[in-house]
Amino acid sequence: xxxxxxxxxxxxxxxxRFGIHMSKKLGQNFLIKRGVVDxxxxxxxxxxxxxxxxxxxxxxxxxxxxxxxxxxVTAIELDRRLLEVLxxxxxxxxxxxxxxxxxxxxxVPDIMNHKQFKVVANLPYYITxxxxxxxxxxxxxxxxMVMMVQREVALRMVAKPGTKDYGALSVAVQYYTxxxxxxxxxxxxxxxxxxVTSAVIRCxxxxxxxxxxxxxxxxxxxxxxxxxQRRKTFSNTMKTTGLSKEEIEMILxxxxxxxxxxxxxxxxxxxxxxxxxxxxxK
Ligand code: SAM
Numbered sequence: 001x002x003x004x005x006x007x008x009x010x011x012x013x014x015x016x017r018f019g020i021h022m023s024k025k026l027g028q029n030f031l032i033k034r035g036v037v038d039x040x041x042x043x044x045x046x047x048x049x050x051x052x053x054x055x056x057x058x059x060x061x062x063x064x065x066x067x068x069x070x071x072x073v074t075a076i077e078l079d080r081r082l083l084e085v086l087x088x089x090x091x092x093x094x095x096x097x098x099x100x101x102x103x104x105x106x107x108v109p110d111i112m113n114h115k116q117f118k119v120v121a122n123l124p125y126y127i128t129x130x131x132x133x134x135x136x137x138x139x140x141x142x143x144x145m146v147m148m149v150q151r152e153v154a155l156r157m158v159a160k161p162g163t164k165d166y167g168a169l170s171v172a173v174q175y176y177t178x179x180x181x182x183x184x185x186x187x188x189x190x191x192x193x194x195x196v197t198s199a200v201i202r203c204x205x206x207x208x209x210x211x212x213x214x215x216x217x218x219x220x221x222x223x224x225x226x227x228x229q230r231r232k233t234f235s236n237t238m239k240t241t242g243l244s245k246e247e248i249e250m251i252l253x254x255x256x257x258x259x260x261x262x263x264x265x266x267x268x269x270x271x272x273x274x275x276x277x278x279x280x281x282k
Contacts, residue, residue, distance in 0.1 A: 018081075037061060154200075181199050254281070
């Protein structure tokens, strides 16, 4: 009989037995509700033998659910103290491989044998955005990412133009993926309980970008400029790119965009129109 790791009793017991004090600095909040683990695994839609990367397995609460799906699990954990814990808690599963290191520094494509994979994680909240951006920007062959994040971050990822949550993260996530919020998760689902509500977000990678962009670097420079100073008009914030007033006017006219608007009201298409117009006068 397999005992379930994601329960208050087992998490307490394991931490006590191994003398683990959860590190706030490393964002250690372990899941203690098996129902939440099941929802995450379900959203990942895993098949037997399919490669899946888990970031931050902790003591193996979510890893166990992934292993039980029959997927081929690789989990990257930064905290060396947890390696021997994972060795014990996951001893029953031969389809799990634990790698010690910082997910932001390791060669992930190499670790995943240059195959397509899925990402599933209850992310450490202190580096949520860097992890998501680095996975997206490195253009890894990821099919989808199912991640526990702060609810406020999940709302930013799915936000639409003109809303308060809309920003550079929304544009990047929606450019590369189709995101949707799977469920909200209350603090009491974790040990220790975090101070904020969390959410599980599913981002299915797009095969093609949703808008035509000639030069992606330029596109993301325009997006960055567009959100740089929220109170300013788009014409004004575009000056942060180093373009002259005349050049900006020319670009906006070509793109057929009113520079008096604020960047935070721009759709992906409008950011693309500006970037493509800029590219055409370069
Ligand atoms: N997956 C477990 C769960 O759901 O119960 C633990 C999740 S906990 C929120 C985040 C985990 O990520 C911790 O175990 C932490 O040590 C690990 N971690 C923090 N920074 C990391 C990094 N840069 N690379 C890999 N793992 C990291």
